Amino acid sequence: MAQTYRLDIITPERQFYSGMVEELVVDSPRGKMGVLAGHVPMVAAVSIGTIDIRDSEGRRLQCFTSDGFMEIRPGEVVVMAQTVEWPEEIDERRATEARVKAEEHLRQKHSIHEYQIASASLARAMARLRVRRSVNID
């Protein structure tokens, strides 16, 4: 059996997840990043996307995350993000609407700042839909 470590996922509004896991995969600015037990201590940026967890009983869990960061300590990982949601908590229609709105915003050329806001909200909408749909197919 693979070694496990303690994972906590927390947001300003709630303690989202807490438990023993074998593996954690997050989206980082440089692509997917996996963490197994015994990882070197590190602070890493987490991008908008999905978090995949394989817990100590071998179950696979997936959730949506907005941008955040994580701290890897010996035997323990803490992920901190603004919002993290389980697939069943995602409102698909709202996410679709947000996607349409963000795409519309991106088409109308605004300032750099507005562009950044719109592309971030598009990324969030796409990630939410991805998490939501991957569960529907299962």
Added chain:
Amino acid sequence: MPGMSETRQRIRAIEQTRQITRAMHLISSVKLKKAMERYEKNAFYIDWTRSIIKDILLHLGEVDHPFLKHRSGDRTAYLVIAGDKGMAGAFNANILNLALRHITQTQERFVFTVGHMASQFFNRRNIMVDVEFLHTAQNPQLFNARQIAEVFIDLYEQNLIDRVYILYTHMVSAMRQRPRVLKLLSLELSDFEDVRTEQGNFGALEYDPDPATVFETLVPQYIIGAVYATLVQSYASEQSSRMRAMDEATKNADEMIERLQQEYRRARQAAVTEEMIEVIGGTNAVRRADGRI
């Protein structure tokens, strides 16, 4: 001595007030319970973020980031968090008086307020309120915090302000609150003295992709988290103060009703006695007229 009907009316009026204060007491105790739950969840997050930021600050001599740079100017932004309503004991007065003391120390100031009581307070004293964040004090949500944080980050990045302070009511415990000043920007190690770190236990941290990028994403998140934390704590403090104030008011009403009821009973007794005297006097007069005495 007031008449019977007058006393009865006063009793009725106080009973009505008592019903209101009792209802407000119940409402705020329910709200306080919810607010405390949110506060506890948030405290966990904010403690972690603060400890990580301190870790990074401790090990990050060379990173040159605008958020870290102490600016020598005097342009200060204040975010004053009070309630939308009064009737919460000294809650509003405490935080607003502290705010006034701080704000009047600086010449170039920008005042941001949360809660009607704060705006009214400054308007009465002819202090200009630059931005009023509406609909935030009564049920602070994360997106309120995000909006507020973005305003400050924007102003700071455009070099329009030199530092940001939040004046809020800190939850010491469910029953004890204290108005407090929190420095939001720029970030300095000295502001994190109360934070414990566990980092020393396992040597140097690595950063992915690099310290500057991590810091770049971490700081705005910390600021949003900190604004949210102060909003939630102020909200919980307000509910707690109101709960106590209304409990006190209900007790006072009980006392007053008790006193008035005594007064009423006395007045009633006096009226009865008087009537009896009149009746007896009348009977005696009749008897006397009949020549029986």
